[in-house]
Amino acid sequence: MNLILLAPDELDADRRATLTDARRLEHLIRVHRAKVDDTFTVGVLGEGVGRARLAALDDQRAVFEVPVLTQPPPPALPVHLVLALPRPRMLARTLEHVTALGVKALTLLHTSRVEKSYWQSPELHPDKIRQHFILGLEQTQDTILPEITLCRGFRPFLEDQLPALLKDRRGLLAHPGMPNACPREVDEPTLLLVGPEGGFIPWEVEKLLEAGCEGIHLGPRILRVETAVTALLSKLF
């Protein structure tokens, strides 16, 4: 928690923020060993980042005096990430990784090799997803929540969503055995598609290439989804 991240509705009219949740209080008290008058790096969701004074603290609440925060959050990556829905524990970690890396647009997609049961996971509840995003933002001192779309059918994605996503973006399909290596230091808007464990099936690859995606590979090593996504984003940007 490198940032005390506040929701706008936690600020009163005098820009005093009162935190009462156990998670942040415990972190302030146990990890930061916070004392009144200490200053902390704070951010407000959708706004900026800056320093704020801790005006009051006990085991029930912490009160910060939050000035207008003028420092912008770190820049976002110019990418829309389309990720075949990973298994729940992998999803949780991957959401934190990609948020910390600066992804702001994410589609979770059903594909042939995604287990249908994964769509019933409690990890997909909006509150759970938001919590992982918050952890990623706190890690990296960011204030802008990613936007997420759940797409429970591959064909509807292909027909209804992909054409618009590719309109102003370079589409990159990450898949083992594709002819070209992952490009480096891309700065144009990019659509990055990453398959499930076991990969896209050949029909899916064919359709994505037909739609205008370029196939790219990460080399001979088979990586777990969370490692592969971090590796791809790091090579690309």
Add this chain to the structure above:
Amino acid sequence: MNLILLAPDELDADRRATLTDARRLEHLIRVHRAKVDDTFTVGVLGEGVGRARLAALDDQRAVFEVPVLTQPPPPALPVHLVLALPRPRMLARTLEHVTALGVKALTLLHTSRVEKSYWQSPELHPDKIRQHFILGLEQTQDTILPEITLCRGFRPFLEDQLPALLKDRRGLLAHPGMPNACPREVDEPTLLLVGPEGGFIPWEVEKLLEAGCEGIHLGPRILRVETAVTALLSKLF
């Protein structure tokens, strides 16, 4: 488990391998739904990779007929990674990530901001470390175990080990605020140093730079150690 990884002493004189451990048996039976006469991708530690026939299977053992394996494992990264000892759970995941990415030489280092208690963690037991390496190798179809050194003092590392490590390697110190961005597509032998959560202290940075390391940064985002290591290795190689 993309590879059935065998230890050399699991092979008999006729190159039949008998597995009796619950982990691999369960994976074969439950995930692969293995049947006698199926073939699997197998590897032998320190040797090659290839296909082997499953000659017998019940809930106590699996027997493979393993030909001489001539396909080499995927190439290693030309890097020696020096990592400030992370907290135990992060260590476990990081060992798997870096093994899957192809790191073959790893030093775990004490620095000022490493909590001393981490050195007492059961995760540092050689059997535990080996198990994480094995999981990373199985993921990425590799057969070459990384070599690991534990270095419980920063000053002994600086004085006794670093000069030799830098002799034939380009030293890169990853630290926030360094003037240069992480270089890309390096192919020379590299020594990569990554600090703990909270970073190296200024004195440590100064000494590492004096010893001949170049300071590099990953941009404005503060990443968790496991994400940062994957990001650095992916940008570098």
